[in-house]
Amino acid sequence: MAVWIEDNKCTGCRKCAKVCPYGAVEVQGERAVLKDNCIECGVCLRSCKFGAICSDLVATPIPDLSGYRGVWVFAEQRGGMLSQTSLELLGCATGLAQSLGQEVAAVLVGDQVSGLAASLTASGADKVYLVENRGLGHYRPLPYVKVLADLVSQYRPNIFLLGATHVGRDLAPRLSARLDLGLTADCTELTIDPKSKNLYQTRPAFGGNVMAVIESPRTRPQMATVRPGIMKALTPDSARRGEVIRHQADLVPKDLRTRILEIVKEQKQRVDLTAARIIVGVGRGACDAEGIKLLSELAWVMGAEIGGTRVAVEEGFVPPERQIGQTGVTVRPELYFACGISGAIQHRPGILNARYIVSINRDRQAPIFEVSDYAVKADLFDVVPKLIDVLKREPA
Template sequence: MDNRDIKSFKGVWVFAEQRQGVLTPVVIELLGEGKKLASKIGVELCAFLAGDNVDDLIPELIQYGADKVYYVNNKLLHNYTTDGYAKVLEKAVEEYKPEIILIGATHIGRDLAPRIASKLNTGLTADCTKLEIDEEDGKLLQTRPAFGGNLMATIICPETRPQMCTVRPGVMDKAIKDTSKTGDIIDVKVDLSEDDIRTEVLDIIKIKKDMIPLTDADIIVSGGMGIKNADGFKLLKELADILGGTIGASRATVDAGWIDRSRQVGQTGTTVRPKVYIACGISGAIQHLAGMQDSGIIVAINTNPNAPIFDVADYGIVGDIYEVVPQLIELLKDGARLEELFNKG
């Protein structure tokens, strides 16, 4: 494929990742962001869907903004394999030539995207947290953390197409569903055989998680070094459970071994934007703030009145979490509502 003939590439594609027939949440975010990009450069927003009889997902993709859905239906795509999905996406891109491809930075996306970029001999920016269109020439400006999160780098792909990036889940606004929207379905024909796939999925084992994933939580109660030890997370979990939320953590507490890395919030962890973020004993390093400052309501509890976390907080409480949090828990147990406690609906 001649991917240097830039003018022959049109459209924004979102890889519609699905697992066992269910779209992953990041796809809805990518459709929302993809619509903004497509509108700026005057092209269609399209979704690329691959799987085994997942036709029921097509209306959902259209209702969330896709003008077209490119669909590959094959029993060999029932479970994700690098070889199978890479071949069908590569062939679709070669035939239909999108200028931008957005892929979620999930386990599957991080496996698939570099394989596709290599096959197409184009660039790939991984783990983006911001996407924009250059107003002068229409190039995709892809921003991601660099040097351990100490600075933000904006990367472009000026000479080849498509422009590809993986996008960190939880950083973009989700698309708004419009049940009246209609779109086109393109049945993509790809000759896929068992010989093309070098791995066989024997079984899928799901591990039950005892906490809500950070990107799915409406309320996050996060702990920093101010909780003093790993047992402090037990107190925070009690508050999170009452609120129907989940636990987050600063990088320092993860590095100290107090909590699993999957709970880390920040540029080098997970970027979140819940409705309520309660920061307990977190000073507010720039890397942490970048990962949660777009939350709806931010509540900070810290003994240091000059802590940077208070600069982004909607509500600040100067005090020891071991005095403040138990009081919050008791008030909530007595029937108080969180919005009443902080006087904001």
């Protein structure tokens, strides 16, 4: 593609210079000039109301996508247990589907999992596409991708959401590549643009310094993975009924390729921080032997779980699976008790769904105070022992 400016039409209004993300347009006198660093991205084309910026790009018309309908959620299950993330996605899908006037469908894949369909309809699914096959008993990428690609090709959904879980992060890119679709990974917000009815997919970018809003206007389904703990599940309504559509998995041995010989469960005790009611957050300010002992005792008297910042993880005081934030987990407790945490931009997305945030920090300017319901400007080594004493005497 080539981009050029027709001098006789340019008025030097500077609009193109303002929109150019690369600073590649300079106005010299009353004429705009493209500089050497222009990458011909074409962003300036629409800004010129005088038709002075030209390009040999032939815009391909957007295909008719009206035949794609419905908001689908991949209902992730393991050993017959639905993941909480799938229920959260159904809650989100319900809001999106209402904005579009379309239905919510869950895609349930596994071996003898039909009993889970009722939970999915109770949590918002109008339809459940059920695929049962012995070869689908445990998650394996190749057969799962094949089954989902068949379903999408046959039923043509408008939107397809998966959790940004271990399985979702493996499955979604494979599926989008198979179907030649775009995919926005790790979304933190999903909305429908009222004008275009496209899905606006928001996710942190550039180390969390900007929130990028991404759309896929030319392909369907619009695919996104969503971080666990971000969306809100609906209160299940067991009276809700939905349609279950059985789909035959057409699997041949070459679709399976791998055999699962044994599943060895990790012995390590894993904690589900996303389900914790109270969390004591450990920051650098508490990162020494005395600090961690104090906060562990506080957590114990409060019946809380311990979580922490990336610094606390890197310093070895909090296990990696308890890191909260952009590259950790997103939590939704009743109370988040931030101790010695500055409130960096990468930590905050993980805690903003807490009902109450209480923070202790000795720096009055600490950004954590901006998002706190109660801010204690003090040294945690003074405050926390007193709090523990009170709680021991008068348990919450």
